[in-house]
Each structure stands twice: as C-alpha cells, then as structure tokens.
Amino acid sequence: MPVKPIPISKTKIIVPQRRPELLSRPRLLESMQGLLNNKLLLLSAPAGYGKTSLLIDLAQHVNMKACWLALDPLDRNPQRFMAYLIASLNERFPGVGETSKALLQQLKSIEKDSEALLVALTNELYECVEDDYLLIIDD
Numbered sequence: 001m002p003v004k005p006i007p008i009s010k011t012k013i014i015v016p017q018r019r020p021e022l023l024s025r026p027r028l029l030e031s032m033q034g035l036l037n038n039k040l041l042l043l044s045a046p047a048g049y050g051k052t053s054l055l056i057d058l059a060q061h062v063n064m065k066a067c068w069l070a071l072d073p074l075d076r077n078p079q080r081f082m083a084y085l086i087a088s089l090n091e092r093f094p095g096v097g098e099t100s101k102a103l104l105q106q107l108k109s110i111e112k113d114s115e116a117l118l119v120a121l122t123n124e125l126y127e128c129v130e131d132d133y134l135l136i137i138d139d
Contacts, residue, residue: 004105005083005105006079006080006083006084008083008084008087010091011070012069012070012071012072012084012088013067013068013069013070013084013087013088013091014068014091015056015059015060015066015068015136016052016056016068016070017056018053018056018057018060019053022050022053023050023053024057025050025053025054025057028054029054029057029058029061032054032058033058033061033062036062036064036132036134043055051138052138052139055136055138058134058136059134059136062134064131064132064133064134065092065093065131065133065134066092066133066134066135066136067088067089067091067092067093067133067134067135067136068088068091068136068138069084069085069088069135069136069137069138070138070139071084071137071138071139072139078110078114079104079107079110082100082104082110082117083101083104085121086100086101086104086121088135089121089125089135092133093125093128093129093133094128095124095127095128096121096124096125096128096129097121097124098124099120099123099124100117100120100121100124103116103117103120104117
C-alpha cells in the first residue's frame, strides 16, 4: 500500500531567524567556515551550549546556499525523515525532489525500495545543483 503524503511544516526546513539576545561567536563561526571543504562536519556538545545558534549564524554567513532540517522524535520514521530531507533540499533548489517525492509516496517498503529512492534523489541533485551547498541537520 502506498504511503500517504507527509504534511511538511516550513518551520522545520527554513533557517530560523537569529534571536538578537543570543551572543555571536565570531571565532567559532570563522573556525566552522574554515572546515566547509570537508564532506561532513559533526558539531556535538551538551544541551544549551549554543549549537543551533552557531549553525544559524553559519547558514546566514556562508557563501553558499544552506538547506536546513530541524529534526524531532517523529523523524525516526524513515519515510517522514526522507520527506523532510527532500523538502529541505527543494526549498533551496526548486526542481529537486519532484521524482523522489513521487517515489516516496509510492513506496511499499523503505527497506526494499530505499536504493531507488536514494538514486533518484542523487540524480536530481546532480541535474539541478551546480554549486556546493550546505545541508544542516539540527538535533
């Protein structure tokens, strides 16, 4: 049975506005920008240390498009996670996700059909995105 479309909340896929009362951390921001040539960065610290604030600053000050995905416990569901990932990429790169979103809605089993879905999404990114971009997955 095909999966029902998952409603997408824009608040999860748009870079949040920076709250003015938060401290700016220019040294950390500069350090993060210097690491952007890496394929993957993992920012880890205990709750309340300003990880999200730093990532918001990074997304707003980087010289490339930034895609944002804020996770919550419901995103442990693979179909929901993929729907939000596709929506996040589509928000910055219109056209990305048309094929993969349709495939996601027709999935019978994420375990059996995940390769086709990932290949479709990868091909869409290859066809629609020419420059480097930043994908931030928060929490």
